[in-house]
Amino acid sequence: MIKTDERRERIETVLKQKQPSLTVVLENIHDPHNVSAILRTCDAVGVMEVHLVYTFESFPEISKASSVSASKWMSIVKHKSFEDCSSYLKSKNFLIAASHLDIYSKTHDEIDFTENVALVFGNEQRGITEEYLRFCDFSFRIPMHGMIQSLNVSVAAAVCLFEAEKQFRISGRYDSIQLDKDVFDNKLKNWLLK
């Protein structure tokens, strides 16, 4: 009985810190370990929902890939195309931000996370598919100072997600409930059954 109360308290504490204004899109990321590591980071910063667009890679078998399954506590939405995904996000007033280097890219810490932002990360080798960039509102890059020109994708996602975490933390967003009451109650009911 005490254990049940503790569990409920833990779940409530986590739901109170959820940040529905931040989401992540994974586009054809190949390695399930990378997907799992990103989901774990999403859980840590309060992301509610992660979107998967797998148009040339197989959908990752997430549950088998990690002993610490963050996917249990994450809404994972699969889309048939990037266009479907971007339509969905735009209908919810998200800005779509592509992790992609071009002359217009802002740095990850210039992103204003007071807005609804969807961070898109592409395949390990190819990055975000070129033709999908037109569905994105802007691109961003992580500043690099070394000989190797790229980061592991789960590392890149973590650096961006924890920049959002810092902005949320400083502005007090973790100290007041961001979820609508009906969403909160629904999630609570749902998570208590897991």
Next chain:
Amino acid sequence: MIKTDERRERIETVLKQKQPSLTVVLENIHDPHNVSAILRTCDAVGVMEVHLVYTFESFPEISKASSVSASKWMSIVKHKSFEDCSSYLKSKNFLIAASHLDIYSKTHDEIDFTENVALVFGNEQRGITEEYLRFCDFSFRIPMHGMIQSLNVSVAAAVCLFEAEKQFRISGRYDSIQLDKDVFDNKLKNWLLK
């Protein structure tokens, strides 16, 4: 000939951004993929030297573990014991900061990277070995808001290293050479031969 000039220019650009005041200690990290990902992040933010303390795990076979070998551009120093490692770092006036959760832990973004700081990351399962904590000057933690209580170690390292990167970038440290002239010249000579 042009290629050689470009290569020299690239190496000089990277050496001009090196940050010798920041180093990393990896203590018994098991998975070579994690070690490789951390080395790649170290390269990206300008770390010069990484220390390995492997007292119960085997030394990682770094060169085989990554197709993008950041280890080529990193000084890797192996130590027989944590005490040896901490003596070495203290002789160079480094503060030793343990990634470890206790009631005294500061958050990673409360670390003042204007000082010489060595960030220590421990084994994936066990964290930093308890008895090594007495050699550390302080502990730090990454704020967590989710159901899962830990991050992948390469993700945790990246979040801290890019906090340092941000502090260096904002204070202009990447815009002026931080290496002593003899170290710079020596590294340049050495790297041109790679």
